Amino acid sequence: MxxxxxxxxxxxxxxxxxxxxxxxxxxxxxxxxxxxxxxxxxxxxxxxxxxxxxxxxxxxxxxxxxxxxxxSGLFLPGYHTPLSKTHIFEKLPPVGFDFIDHCVGNQPEDAVESVTQWYEKSLSFHRFWSVDDTQVHTQYSALRSIVVTNYEETIKMPIIEPAQGLKKSPIQE
Known part of the structure; x- marks a missing residue:
């Protein structure tokens, strides 16, 4: 790491x-x-x-x-309920966090297609949605994205890359 x-x-x-x-x-x-x-x-x-x-x-x-x-454990083998109890969470409003909606894979320019194909080939994912730089852009930057998902559509992986712009895209930064 x-x-x-x-x-x-x-x-x-x-x-x-x-x-x-x-x-x-x-x-x-x-x-x-x-x-x-x-x-x-x-x-x-x-x-x-x-x-x-x-x-x-x-x-x-x-x-x-x-x-x-x-x-049937809490998370994975070796993980245990904390020994001490904190009461801070009782004072905070509930977050309502159930699952992660998506996880983005940032790529260098001209790599989105090959990474998408890797997910399709290796993990049998399929294309869920895509946008190009004509749809996602500002005056200064743009990006392209292909979202891949598993068969059940419970995992969403937007694969994004920068597109030509006047300044660096947020992906490049």
Missing amino acids: GNHLVKHGDGVKDIAFTVEDLDAIVAVAKQRGATIVKHILEAKDDCGRVRYAVIQTYGDTTHTLIERANY
Whole structure:
């Protein structure tokens, strides 16, 4: 993680997905050319077991695929309820956070198509929505985006790249 921070600054190194059939997903991804960073591993505790694998996506970013079907714990093996209770959350209004809606993958110029194709080929995602620089732009910058999603459309991954503008786009900054 230290090298990732030095190279990329503060950002996301790994995006984890809960999956139902880890063996099949890893086998298909591998057969279609995906790089498997960590082959299927297992972790367990008193609440059961999880199985997981890590695959390489674009750049230095990875996806951890986690199968939790045989696990009833709070999060993952080794995680426990905090020993001390804080009352601060009782004083704050509820957030209502249920799930992450989407996770954006910023790309260099002219990379959005190849990354989109990787998701389609390796993880069997499909294109959900797309926009180009004629639709998303300001006087100074623009971007192109293709949103890919899994079969159930529960995971949304907007893949975006800068487009030509008078100044650097927010992606480049």
